[in-house]
Amino acid sequence: MTHEPDGVPAGASRAASPTDVPPAGSLADGAWHRLHPATPLLRGGIFVFAMLGFVIANLRERIIEVFFGVPRYSGDPIDEIYRRGNVGWALAGVAVVLVIILVAFFMVWRMHTFRVNEEAVEVRSGVLFRSHRKARLDRIQGVNIARPLIPRLVGAARLEVSVAGQDANVQLAYLNSYLADGLRRDILRLASGARQAGASTEEHPGPEVNATGAHVAGLGASVGSFATNRINDFLAPELDPNAAPPESVVKIPPSRLFGSIAVSGFTIFIVIAIIVLVASVTAGTSGWLLVVILPGLIASAGYYVSRFTRSLRYSIAGTPDGVRIGYGLLSTSNETLPPGRIHAIDVSQPILWRPFGWWQVRINTAGHSTASGPAGQANTTTLPVGTEGDVMKVLELILPGFGGDDLRQLIHSGMQSQGGEDGFTNAPRRAAWLRPFSWRRTGYTIRADVALLRRGVISRELILVPLARLQSVGVTQGPVLRMLKLASARLHTVSGPVTASLSVLGVDEALRLFERVSAGAIESANRDTSHRWHRDDVPAAAGVPTEPGHADRPAPPLRTTSEATE
Amino acid sequence: MSELSTEPTGAPQGDSGDGVSRRLELGVAGEWKRVSPKYVVVEIVGTVIFGLVACGVAAGLWLFAGAYWAIIPGIVVAVYTLIALVFEPRRVRSIGYQLRADDLLFRRGIMFQRFVSVPYGRMQLVDITRGPVARWLGLADLRFVTAAASSGVSIPGLPEGDAEDLRDRLVELAESRRAGL
Numbered sequence: 173m174t175h176e177p178d179g180v181p182a183g184a185s186r187a188a189s190p191t192d193v194p195p196a197g198s199l200a201d202g203a204w205h206r207l208h209p210a211t212p213l214l215r216g217g218i219f220v221f222a223m224l225g226f227v228i229a230n231l232r233e234r235i236i237e238v239f240f241g242v243p244r245y246s247g248d249p250i251d252e253i254y255r256r257g258n259v260g261w262a263l264a265g266v267a268v269v270l271v272i273i274l275v276a277f278f279m280v281w282r283m284h285t286f287r288v289n290e291e292a293v294e295v296r297s298g299v300l301f302r303s304h305r306k307a308r309l310d311r312i313q314g315v316n317i318a319r320p321l322i323p324r325l326v327g328a329a330r331l332e333v334s335v336a337g338q339d340a341n342v343q344l345a346y347l348n349s350y351l352a353d354g355l356r357r358d359i360l361r362l363a364s365g366a367r368q369a370g371a372s373t374e375e376h377p378g379p380e381v382n383a384t385g386a387h388v389a390g391l392g393a394s395v396g397s398f399a400t401n402r403i404n405d406f407l408a409p410e411l412d413p414n415a416a417p418p419e420s421v422v423k424i425p426p427s428r429l430f431g432s433i434a435v436s437g438f439t440i441f442i443v444i445a446i447i448v449l450v451a452s453v454t455a456g457t458s459g460w461l462l463v464v465i466l467p468g469l470i471a472s473a474g475y476y477v478s479r480f481t482r483s484l485r486y487s488i489a490g491t492p493d494g495v496r497i498g499y500g501l502l503s504t505s506n507e508t509l510p511p512g513r514i515h516a517i518d519v520s521q522p523i524l525w526r527p528f529g530w531w532q533v534r535i536n537t538a539g540h541s542t543a544s545g546p547a548g549q550a551n552t553t554t555l556p557v558g559t560e561g562d563v564m565k566v567l568e569l570i571l572p573g574f575g576g577d578d579l580r581q582l583i584h585s586g587m588q589s590q591g592g593e594d595g596f597t598n599a600p601r602r603a604a605w606l607r608p609f610s611w612r613r614t615g616y617t618i619r620a621d622v623a624l625l626r627r628g629v630i631s632r633e634l635i636l637v638p639l640a641r642l643q644s645v646g647v648t649q650g651p652v653l654r655m656l657k658l659a660s661a662r663l664h665t666v667s668g669p670v671t672a673s674l675s676v677l678g679v680d681e682a683l684r685l686f687e688r689v690s691a692g693a694i695e696s697a698n699r700d701t702s703h704r705w706h707r708d709d710v711p712a713a714a715g716v717p718t719e720p721g722h723a724d725r726p727a728p729p730l731r732t733t734s735e736a737t738e
Numbered sequence: 739m740s741e742l743s744t745e746p747t748g749a750p751q752g753d754s755g756d757g758v759s760r761r762l763e764l765g766v767a768g769e770w771k772r773v774s775p776k777y778v779v780v781e782i783v784g785t786v787i788f789g790l791v792a793c794g795v796a797a798g799l800w801l802f803a804g805a806y807w808a809i810i811p812g813i814v815v816a817v818y819t820l821i822a823l824v825f826e827p828r829r830v831r832s833i834g835y836q837l838r839a840d841d842l843l844f845r846r847g848i849m850f851q852r853f854v855s856v857p858y859g860r861m862q863l864v865d866i867t868r869g870p871v872a873r874w875l876g877l878a879d880l881r882f883v884t885a886a887a888s889s890g891v892s893i894p895g896l897p898e899g900d901a902e903d904l905r906d907r908l909v910e911l912a913e914s915r916r917a918g919l
Contacts (some may be wrong), residue, residue, distance in 0.1 A: 208902045336885065538885060600758075643886035645857040651849055657760045664854075664886035681758045686764070690855035694840040697859055698915075 187294065198357075199351060200290035200358030204296075208328045208346045211284070212277035215345060238694045254459025286344055290362055293333050293342050307335045307342045311361040313539030314494075315356050316507040319349065324503070331355060334436045334539030336666075341539065360493035360508060364705050404609045422555065422562045424486045428530070432557035433479055435524045442472055483556050488515070490569045493705075499556060513537055514570050517554075517588060517636040518664075519563055519672040520628075531563045531587065532556060535570065536668030552669050560587060572638055582619055586634035587612070596626055597684075602656050603676040614676055616661075618688050621696040623663060625674055637663050640700035642693040648680045661685050762851045766843065770834030777895025778830045779872045782823060789819030835893050840915065842882070842908070844891045854891050859915035860884045864905045865905075866899075880904060 192542045195556070199205050208214075213290045253262050276299075284297040294306045323329065328346035335341060347355065411644055445465050452461040486503040494510035516536040533555035540552070567583065568574050578595075585594040591612025592598075599607070600617035607614060610629040617624050618639075625635040649659040659682035662673035677685065753912040797813025799805040836843040841857045846907055872878060872894075876899040881892040896904065 642857075642859045642885040644854055644889040644891070646852060646889075647762060647856040648853075649851045656758055657758050659762050662888065664884070664888045666885045667887050679762060683759075683762065683764060686853060686855065690841055690857070694857050694859075697857060 175235065198358050199286075199347075199355045200255075200288035200289065200362060203708045204285040205285045206281065206285055207344065208348050209281065210323075210326055210328060211346050212281050214323045214326070214328060222271075225693055246301050246627060247300060283347075288359055288362070293359060295342050295344065305342055309359070310365075311335050312359070312363050312510060313513050313537055314507055314509045315359055317352050317356055318503070318505045319500075320503045327591050329353075333359065334537075336538035338668060356508060357493075360510060363510065366494055422486075422488050422558055422565050424483070424557060424562075426484065428528075428557055430480060431528065432525065432530055433476060434485075435522070435528070436521070438472070438475075440524075442469065486556060486567060488554070488569060495554075495569045509537065509570070510702070511705045512572060512638075512640065512700060513539075513643040514638065515665040515670065516638075516670040516672050517567070517570060517638070519567075519583075519634040521587070521632045523630050524633075525557075529559055530557045531560060533566050533570075534669045536665050536670045560584070563587070567636070571622065571636060573622065574638070576620070579619055579622075582617060582624060583634065583636075586624050587632065590629075591615070591624075596624070597677075599676045599681075600659070600675075600678045603658055603678075605656055606652070606658070606676050608677070614674055614679070616674060616681075616685055618685075618692060621692065623672070623689055624690075625663070625672055627674060635670060636698070637665060637672050637683070639689065639692045640696040640702070641665065642697075643687065643694065645686055645689045647686045649679070649682075658684075663689060749879060762843075762908045764843070764853055765834065768838060768843075770836055770845065772831060773833050773893065773899050774875075774877055775827075775830070776875045777833075777872075777877060778827050779875060780869065780877065780895060781830060781904075783828050783871050785819055785822050787825065791813060793819075817917060833894065837907070837911075838874035842891070844893065854889065856882060856891055857915070858885060858908065860912040861908060862914040864908050864912075866901050866905060878902075882908070885893065 183237045199689075203671070244660075251595050254260055279299050280297075283299050283302075284295075286293070286295045288294075292306045292308050293312075294304065294331050296302065296304045312333055313336055314334045316334065317329050319329045319334065323346050327349045329349045329352040330345040331342070331347055331352045333342040344352075344355075372497050446469070447462060449465050449469075455609045479499040482499060482503070484505075485498070487496075487498045489496050493509065494508050496506065496508045498504065498506040514535050514537060517532055518534045520534070532553065534552050535554050537552070542619070555562060555572060558566065563635065564580065564583070582595050585596065596615035596617045598613070599611045601611070603611040603614065609683060611619045613632070614627045616626070623637045623639060625637070627633050627635075642665065644663070644664045646664065651658055653676070657679050658676050660673065660675045661677055661682045662671075665672055674685075764870070789858040792815040793812050796808045796815065799808035800812070807851055825848070829846075832848050832851075840859075841855050844852075844856070846852055862885055863883045865883060867879045867881065869876070870877070877895050878898045879894045880890060880896055880901050882889070884891075893904075894912050902906045
């Protein structure tokens with residue numbers, strides 16, 4: 173299981189190296205490294221073998237006809253080979269094919285290398301068609317470690333560095349599972365602007381993990397210890413509590429998760445379908461409805477199960493290098509979003525969740541990992557379901573400059589208030605012509621470099637846009653809105669599930685929003701330094717490399733702004 | 739920038755008795771730069787071609803396929819085209835932009851008004867495109883791209899020299915105020 177030919181006895185040497193050189197086990201040392209040896213198999217090699225077997229099984233008679241000139245023969249081909257005394261040739265043929273495949277795999281693996289230095293993450297791959305991809309560290313939008321079920325069984329993980337743009341991500345599939353964690357830490361530290369990767373002793377994921385990791389990497393590792401290690405890995409929490417301030421972790425009880433999935437619009441649709449089905453069967457209509465609806469019902473059961481298992485073991489925590497969000501029971505995914513990578517936040521509550529007081533938090537980010545989220549969608553759901561307290565804890569982690577009772581109060585009224593004098597600038601009464609129910613709640617406010625937009629009464633929504641990330645702002649007015657002296661406003665952010673817009677506002681209020689937001693966006697963008705988020709909080713060392721022992725552990729979860737609390 | 743935040747709206751125009759403005763009108767200090775009046779021709783050509791094609795399809799359906807109902811959409815399109823032609827000069831006059839200290843303001847539309855403000859530091863690229871009619875008139879369209887698809891700021895009908903100067907100026911401004919995404 174040694175990961176690397178240049179002899180990295182991995183975990184053992186990493187365990188204690190408080191010097192300022194990068195520890196020997198670090199993959200972020202600027203040299204070219206190779207991936208996990210099982211990579212070709214995990215990336216589809218298994219399918220090649222399966223396909224080969226399938227083809228041989230299906231075409232065996234034809235192959236026999238071609239190679240041995242016998243007419244169609246319905247017996248076992250092995251018998252035929254044996255009878256004709258061609259066993260040696262057949263075995264040799266199989267061996268040659270196998271060797272070719274293995275050599276091809278080996279070449280692919282050998283040519284697939286990556287390098288992490290202080291500027292960028294680079295990947296070279298391909299045998300005939302070479303490709304070389306480079307992601308600049310200060311442009312990193314997130315680092316995701318995914319462990320699909322089968323790679324997880326052999327102790328491999330996929331590390332993905334997302335950058336903005338379509339299909340621009342850099343994927344390292346697959347790495348040794350525990351090396352992936354270390355590499356992510358080093359990438360994030362390099363990206364943060366703290367020059368030295370050496371301080372990793374500060375943030376080991378935990379001594380026992382390293383110890384077992386060393387066992388695996390050790391040459392004498394027995395199959396038994398490998399198995400126990402895999403099992404430990406499987407049962408360990410996705411997010412090590414030692415690596416993060418424990419009080420910030422939000423827990424979702426399985427019952428609530430189950431409830432939130434069961435109480436959804438989709439369930440209502442299913443119930444209606446079942447009622448229609450039962451009614452049609454009892455009414456004695458012909459069975460065509462059964463044929464149409466039943467397969468859909470069975471498929472929806474699978475949807476529920478997969479959604480439930482993917483969302484299980486949710487965890488969120490602040491680390492010095494950003495927010496870390498983990499998911500999954502069998503296949504896990506664990507994403508770190510560095511500070512200042514979140515462009516818009518949406519806190520919403522469908523009407524069915526209101527009796528339970530549940531909320532959901534979704535975000536817009538510029539880069540998306542290809543690992544899918546708990547519902548199989550893009551990984552944009554930060555909190556699948558939680559109480560208002562949970563929402564506050566999550567916002568504390570993902571909203572720069574969160575803090576202060578007035579902002580808390582504003583967020584509370586943004587979520588719960590019916591409208592009125594609650595710190596928000598609301599739509600006037602004449603907006604009731606267009607929004608008969610929600611006009612009271614439609615409003616905005618700007619506080620601490622964050623624009624808060626509130627809307628919706630059946631499905632409540634509060635949208636928070638950090639002004640430092642805002643791309644542009646627009647107000648529009650059509651003839652109907654003009655008749656009512658209204659206008660609509662929209663804050664343009666990168667694309668995602670969150671649309672920061674208000675469809676009705678008084679004209680003067682909309683113009684005030686426009687002016688305040690456009691001025692505020694420039695001001696906060698000028699102050700913003702989150703592309704190198706560690707540089708600004710070491711005031712003595714502006715531009716000077718930070719000293720390696722610089723303690724990262726007791727730092728606040730987000731350090732983009734000075735207002736970050738706790 | 740600070741003066742903007744201290745006097746957010748300025749004098750709203752088009753007050754309607756009760757002190758509430760009806761039209762969107764930014765009370766900003768600077769002067770709106772207009773696009774070239776020749777741009778009207780580009781718009782008129784586009785509208786006329788659209789109207790002719792749509793009316794031609796309707797007429798074809800009516801005359802050759804015997805679909806009498808096709809007269810109705812045909813007439814509607816013809817009337818719409820005529821009205822649009824009448825308002826074309828005003829619509830073109832309504833397109834304007836301002837280079838403020840730190841952001842670009844853009845406006846367009848009379849019936850459907852739109853104001854957008856883009857901070858220079860947010861510009862990802864500036865694009866110049868020329869259609870056939872615009873090229874004949876020596877005009878060019880300037881388009882700003884930010885990381886948000888919905889920003890959609892495009893200044894049509896600038897004289898070619900102006901468009902290139904403006905592009906260079908904007909790139910320079912964006913460079914001096916570069917920020918992350």
